[in-house]
Amino acid sequence: MDSGWREKYVRQMIASLSATRLAKSICAQFRAKVTVSHETFLAAIKQLEMRHSGRLKETEGQRDTIRKVLTPKMARLSLSSIALRDVIIHGIPVTSRELGRGQYGVVFQCAEWAGQGPLAVKSVVPPDEKHWNDLALEFHYTWTLPKNDRVVNLVGALIDDDYTSGSNAVVLFIMPRYPRDLHAALKVGLDFGSRMQIGLDAVEGIRFLHGQGLLHRDIKLKNVLLNNANRGTLTDLGFCKPEAMMTCTIVGTPIHMAPELFGGSYDNSVDIYAFGILFWYICANDTKLPGAFDACQNKEQLWTSVRKGLRPERLPRFDTDCWELMCSCWLGESIQRPLIGDVALRLHLIMKRIGRTPLK
Numbered sequence: 001m002d003s004g005w006r007e008k009y010v011r012q013m014i015a016s017l018s019a020t021r022l023a024k025s026i027c028a029q030f031r032a033k034v035t036v037s038h039e040t041f042l043a044a045i046k047q048l049e050m051r052h053s054g055r056l057k058e059t060e061g062q063r064d065t066i067r068k069v070l071t072p073k074m075a076r077l078s079l080s081s082i083a084l085r086d087v088i089i090h091g092i093p094v095t096s097r098e099l100g101r102g103q104y105g106v107v108f109q110c111a112e113w114a115g116q117g118p119l120a121v122k123s124v125v126p127p128d129e130k131h132w133n134d135l136a137l138e139f140h141y142t143w144t145l146p147k148n149d150r151v152v153n154l155v156g157a158l159i160d161d162d163y164t165s166g167s168n169a170v171v172l173f174i175m176p177r178y179p180r181d182l183h184a185a186l187k188v189g190l191d192f193g194s195r196m197q198i199g200l201d202a203v204e205g206i207r208f209l210h211g212q213g214l215l216h217r218d219i220k221l222k223n224v225l226l227n228n229a230n231r232g233t234l235t236d237l238g239f240c241k242p243e244a245m246m247t248c249t250i251v252g253t254p255i256h257m258a259p260e261l262f263g264g265s266y267d268n269s270v271d272i273y274a275f276g277i278l279f280w281y282i283c284a285n286d287t288k289l290p291g292a293f294d295a296c297q298n299k300e301q302l303w304t305s306v307r308k309g310l311r312p313e314r315l316p317r318f319d320t321d322c323w324e325l326m327c328s329c330w331l332g333e334s335i336q337r338p339l340i341g342d343v344a345l346r347l348h349l350i351m352k353r354i355g356r357t358p359l360k
Contacts, residue, residue, distance in 0.1 A: 072133035075140040083159040090114040092160055093174060095121050113174055116155055120177040125170050135171055138238045141214060150205035152235040178225035185226055186287050193356040194230045195282045200347045200358055201232030206271050207340045213242050219274035220253045221281055243268055254299045259307045260334055269334040276329025280312045283322045321350050
């Protein structure tokens with residue numbers, strides 16, 4: 001094994017080396033390493049996904065508990081405490097004639113209560129726990145809102161166990177009385193400038209609610225109250241909910257309901273859609289159902305047609321800017337509808353064009 005032999009052996013080894021085989025060997029080792037690392041990565045991702053899914057389920061469970069149990073409980077405690085305070089200090093209000101009735105209650109006239117008047121007293125008899133919770137939440141959202149002229153404010157609330165001969169108690173919501181609602185006003189007719197101001201008032205009310213994180217979900221003619229100066233105020237927060245606590249519940253008045261409501265997944269743009277329909281009535285200066293909707297035999301047929309794109313028709317008396325505004329509000333894709341601030345701006349421009357100064 002002299003140096004000559006060693007040199008010969010090394011030369012033979014070097015000569016036997018193959019670049020192709022070496023590359024294949026290195027690639028095979030690299031591939032094996034990458035495969036092991038990839039499998040480890042996938043296992044880690046799957047484990048992370050399972051943990052995250054578990055956390056999401058836990059969070060969703062907590063959210064459901066807050067939405068369905070804790071929030072209604074707190075709202076009922078708030079209602080009960082305010083009602084007890086008001087009945088001790090001011091007593092039960094004396095009501096007179098009936099002003100109107102809706103699906104869930106009757107509204108009576110009240111001359112004076114707690115040093116304020118004239119007032120309206122809304123009386124509701126909740127038949128079960130669900131209605132009690134809904135009523136308590138309506139009270140909570142209305143009572144805790146900052147004072148705003150474009151959304152009705154509660155004067156007080158009472159729970160009267162002796163109001164009826166039955167076993168159910170009646171809940172009384174006491175609020176300022178307004179001379180009429182927009183439905184009644186349009187029956188007798190209003191001038192164009194007043195109608196545009198009422199539309200702007202409704203938009204400012206929606207804008208205020210959205211700023212508080214709330215959706216009204218029932219914008220319609222009878223839920224816009226007018227004072228003696230024909231200034232509009234939104235009322236009836238029975239369907240009002242925080243956007244963060246929204247469920248898949250389908251609520252609202254059929255002709256004012258946006259298409260996405262039927263799918264159960266929606267945001268505050270449903271109020272923009274509803275305003276678009278409301279604005280059609282405002283511009284029409286009438287309460288007659290749009291001809292496109294009047295042809296529908298029932299609400300199921302109406303909903304199907306709305307999902308397919310059916311909208312109110314343009315009337316000859318419509319201003320072009322007003323028609324374009326309402327059309328943009330009721331677009332089928334919610335993301336394409338204007339923001340409530342943009343709607344307010346366009347109404348301001350319409351009023352300035354007709355020489356009417358928008359009022360605050």
